[in-house]
Amino acid sequence: SAVISQKPSRDICQRGTSLTIQCQVDSQVTMMFWYRQQPGQSLTLIATANQGSEATYESGFVIDKFPISRPNLTFSTLTVSNMSPEDSSIYLCSVAVSDRRRLAFFGQGTRLTVV
Amino acid sequence: RKEVEQDPGPFNVPEGATVAFNCTYSNSASQSFFWYRQDCRKEPKLLMSVYSSGNEDGRFTAQLNRASQYISLLIRDSKLSDSATYLCVVNTEGNQFYFGTGTSLTVIP
Numbered sequence: 342s343a344v345i346s347q348k349p350s351r352d353i354c355q356r357g358t359s360l361t362i363q364c365q366v367d368s369q370v371t372m373m374f375w376y377r378q379q380p381g382q383s384l385t386l387i388a389t390a391n392q393g394s395e396a397t398y399e400s401g402f403v404i405d406k407f408p409i410s411r412p413n414l415t416f417s418t419l420t421v422s423n424m425s426p427e428d429s430s431i432y433l434c435s436v437a438v439s440d441r442r443r444l445a446f447f448g449q450g451t452r453l454t455v456v
Numbered sequence: 457r458k459e460v461e462q463d464p465g466p467f468n469v470p471e472g473a474t475v476a477f478n479c480t481y482s483n484s485a486s487q488s489f490f491w492y493r494q495d496c497r498k499e500p501k502l503l504m505s506v507y508s509s510g511n512e513d514g515r516f517t518a519q520l521n522r523a524s525q526y527i528s529l530l531i532r533d534s535k536l537s538d539s540a541t542y543l544c545v546v547n548t549e550g551n552q553f554y555f556g557t558g559t560s561l562t563v564i565p
Contacts (some may be wrong), residue, residue, distance in 0.1 A: 372551050374553075382557065383543065383556060383557040383558055384500070384543075384555040386552065386553075433500075437553070442487075442488045442505060443488060443547050444502060445490075445492075445500075445545065445553045446502075447500050448499060449498070450498070452497070
């Protein structure tokens with residue numbers, strides 16, 4: 342398994358500002374993922390954070406809006422830039438760990454409200 | 457078409473009832489299958505993996521039908537603490553996980 346520490350757990354931000362979410366894993370992992378979960382919805386993958394290279398973004402998500410850092414194999418950040426109320430959501434960091442099969446583990450999530 | 461589809465519910469069942477959730481997936485090359493549980497305002501947590509032969513963990517039974525691309529979760533003798541959202545999750549050959557929208561369960565005293 343993997344223990345993931347994500348912070349902040351929640352924040353209320355003014356529109357137009359930016360918030361950086363941090364994710365720390367207790368072991369080295371090759372790939373880290375950032376998801377968004379809007380109220381009543383399932384998880385939507387924003388991007389895959391790759392160590393040593395640029396993140397890989399899913400359709401509908403761009404680097405200018407959601408810049409990601411991955412300085413080493415245990416840490417990543419996601420920034421939500423120039424926020425608007427539509428960015429209000431839960432943001433989740435996740436890692437994939439291979440045992441007999443690949444399992445997904447999640448951070449506690451960041452509940453973001455943009456006002 | 458969505459990669460993973462679930463009936464969102466809600467399912468409201470009395471304590472002690474048996475309840476079943478279903479899930480279908482679209483990618484026949486999918487390799488691994490899971491049920492995750494998500495409590496209100498919490499992150500998803502692995503409930504159980506789903507194997508082709510079917511598997512059981514206490515009151516929970518998961519089954520996979522590859523031919524029909526169908527996954528199920530059966531909860532017997534429901535407890536109040538089983539109230540949560542249950543997410544069907546599929547992992548393809550790559551590293552991507554696909555999540556269903558979740559099925560909401562409320563167990564009523």
